[in-house]
Amino acid sequence: MSTKKASLKDKETKNGTSKYVLERCASVCEYFDIAFKVMLLGDSAVGKTCVLVRFKDGAFLGGNFIATVGIDFRNKVLTVDNAKVKLQIWDTAGQERFRSVTHAYYRDAQALLLLYDITCKSSFDNIRAWLTEIHEYAQKDVVIMLLGNKTDMAGERVIKHEEGEKLAKEYGVPFMETSAKTGVNVELAFLAVAKELKHRSAQQPNEPKFQIHDYIASEKQKSGCCGGYM
Numbered sequence: 112m113s114t115k116k117a118s119l120k121d122k123e124t125k126n127g128t129s130k131y132v133l134e135r136c137a138s139v140c141e142y143f144d145i146a147f148k149v150m151l152l153g154d155s156a157v158g159k160t161c162v163l164v165r166f167k168d169g170a171f172l173g174g175n176f177i178a179t180v181g182i183d184f185r186n187k188v189l190t191v192d193n194a195k196v197k198l199q200i201w202d203t204a205g206q207e208r209f210r211s212v213t214h215a216y217y218r219d220a221q222a223l224l225l226l227y228d229i230t231c232k233s234s235f236d237n238i239r240a241w242l243t244e245i246h247e248y249a250q251k252d253v254v255i256m257l258l259g260n261k262t263d264m265a266g267e268r269v270i271k272h273e274e275g276e277k278l279a280k281e282y283g284v285p286f287m288e289t290s291a292k293t294g295v296n297v298e299l300a301f302l303a304v305a306k307e308l309k310h311r312s313a314q315q316p317n318e319p320k321f322q323i324h325d326y327i328a329s330e331k332q333k334s335g336c337c338g339g340y341m
């Protein structure tokens with residue numbers, strides 16, 4: 112449905128096959144044990160597409176901003192506790208005019224990554240409205256994670272780390288600050304969500320519950336970083 116980043120998608124390989132089509136085939140055909148749907152939500156221009164591209168391809172989409180039209184998705188298979196977990200990640204358009212399109216996809220998602228831009232106050236102020244929409248349209252037990260993106264733009268920051276953390280705590284959701292540009296915490300955010308979903312799906316009655324907050328905190332400690340998580 113989406114036509115975003117057409118220039119990227121249309122790159123041709125030497126034999127004329129679209130690189131985008133080849134990548135799609137490879138990710139669709141890759142072996143996996145279990146699959147989950149994850150959606151990226153948040154205002155336009157907070158960096159949803161860039162976070163997804165960073166996670167999927169390890170690259171940063173700089174340059175001119177092209178807003179997503181409708182919805183798009185990418186697959187990535189991760190190894191979680193010896194199992195192959197496929198995340199089908201839906202990248203939604205943040206613009207208001209596409210809301211009715213994206214609402215239709217909420218109920219199929221098992222996890223939602225809700226982004227704001229740490230340099231844009233309105234994107235942070237709108238998080239409550241996004242959470243209201245999520246409660247209206249998504250599954251009751253959906254995994255939600257709040258991400259404050261663009262931490263590389265420290266000089267332009269208007270939302271303090273503590274403000275993001277406080278809001279996340281209020282709603283009982285995990286929180287991290289990310290940068291699609293540098294890649295900080297992007298992989299960790301998706302991995303934490305994949306682990307939570309995998310543990311939920313395979314949990315035995317007497318097994319201790321996977322704690323996503325504790326997992327994020329211990330991973331951050333291992334990497335020697337102290338901020339950016341709850």
Ligand SMILES: Nc1nc2c(ncn2[C@@H]2O[C@H](COP(=O)(O)OP(=O)(O)OP(=O)(O)O)[C@@H](O)[C@H]2O)c(=O)[nH]1
Nearest residue numbers: 155156157158159160161178179205261290291292
């Ligand atoms: N410096 C910096 N710029 C970023 C980062 N993430 C995204 N951007 C830039 O922010 C702009 C918007 O990024 P997108 O990923 O297209 O935003 P989006 O949330 O997908 O926007 P919609 O498709 O309209 O919903 C682009 O110009 C990106 O290059 C980041 O972590 N750091």
